[in-house]
Amino acid sequence: MAFYDSEVEVLIDEARLQARVQELGAQITREYAGRDLTVLGILKGSVYFVTDLTRAIDLPLQVEFMGVSSYQGGTETTGEVRITTDVSKPLAGKDVLVVEDIVDTGLTMQFLLENLRARHPRSIKLATLLEKPARARAKIHIDYKGFVIDDVFVVGYGLDYGEKLRNLPFIGRVKGK
Numbered sequence: 475m476a477f478y479d480s481e482v483e484v485l486i487d488e489a490r491l492q493a494r495v496q497e498l499g500a501q502i503t504r505e506y507a508g509r510d511l512t513v514l515g516i517l518k519g520s521v522y523f524v525t526d527l528t529r530a531i532d533l534p535l536q537v538e539f540m541g542v543s544s545y546q547g548g549t550e551t552t553g554e555v556r557i558t559t560d561v562s563k564p565l566a567g568k569d570v571l572v573v574e575d576i577v578d579t580g581l582t583m584q585f586l587l588e589n590l591r592a593r594h595p596r597s598i599k600l601a602t603l604l605e606k607p608a609r610a611r612a613k614i615h616i617d618y619k620g621f622v623i624d625d626v627f628v629v630g631y632g633l634d635y636g637e638k639l640r641n642l643p644f645i646g647r648v649k650g651k
Contacts, residue, residue: 482629482639482646486621491631491644492526494620498601499530502571502618506533512568512595516586517541517559518640519575522632523603523620527573538562544582555585566594571618575632576604580612587614604628604645627651 502511511531515524517539528537541559570590577583583600590598601618608625623645629635630642635651 486645488643511535519632578606578609580614584612
């Protein structure tokens, strides 16, 4: 019995998750063919998705990371967005693909996209593994979407509960949450 069996219900299994990441990678490869791409992963939750997605994109690319937080350890957003880690190189003139683990209220992503536009990239597109439209408070255009989920608290594949359960190879729901 795995450590999570009694705590987590599988919603999107590993095979389905990986198949969708491959599909997204192929789509991004086609749409960015012949262009220099900068993939901007949003820490910490997107790390697994960024890793697998960049391996599925058949293009030369650069990877940057940015830390943005509105949760401060809880299960509900505080509404206050903070940049906790910034990129190491300028984004001006670059084709930027922002990679996020989940878009729920959209407030964090709205803040982030406004911040990034002020840096004058050539283009900005958004890829998210999960969208939770029932919680949306800001309209966010998602260019590449893995899955749409119900309003449940999810963990695994980078998503955490109190900084734990990120390492699960699937997306699951914490029982009782």
